[in-house]
Amino acid sequence: MKLIKPLIAITLTIASLSAVAQWQWIDKDGRKIFSDRGPGPDVPEKNILKRPAGSKPSGPSVGTEAATTSATSPEAVPALPKDAGVDKTLDAKKKQAEAAEAAKKKAEEEKVAKAKADNCKLARQAKATFDSGARISRTNASGEREFLDDAARAAEAQRIQGVIDADCK
Structure with a gap:
């Protein structure tokens, strides 16, 4: 069965x-x-x-x-x-879909380019601040203000330079 x-x-x-x-x-x-x-x-x-x-x-x-x-x-x-x-209507729909996809891709690329430009601008401003020699402080996890020592300052400057190298092309 x-x-x-x-x-x-x-x-x-x-x-x-x-x-x-x-x-x-x-x-x-x-x-x-x-x-x-x-x-x-x-x-x-x-x-x-x-x-x-x-x-x-x-x-x-x-x-x-x-x-x-x-x-x-x-x-x-x-x-x-x-x-x-x-089929002419199918061909027209296919072309329309391709055009919409290309427009969507272009808008996404423009959005990424704008974000990179903003990141570049902010990174250059931060680098100028670090290069000025002024004392820089941060707020720690408990809300207290602490100043950066030379090692932390060098590490942050190196991180900012990496952002500039990546986003400012």
Whole structure:
């Protein structure tokens, strides 16, 4: 009983895959159509690009010799419009999405550039303060004021120089 249920599920899945047969053809407006149903009788045989494996051409049967010679001749290839299969609205939406993405990327780059410019300005001001030789104090975690000694001052000057090197290009 445990083996029967998966076997039935697999069988139904395989059977349903064959029902999803795909047709492709070019309609009278030059658009490529994809469907699980065959084209109507108004579509010429030369415009049918793909048919399911089990279906046969609806026209008269052609001998194999004639089929091979006509398949290699230039007249056998249907003349398709230059933009056959291209959906203009889909193409327009795609271009619009690409333009929106480019604008978003440009805005993000401008935002990063502005932040770097601001950081550069602040770092240069801090460097000027450190280079002036004035005593610099900070507030510690307990809220008390403490002055920087020479080692802390040198470390902070080095950190500020790193910011200037990174952001001021």
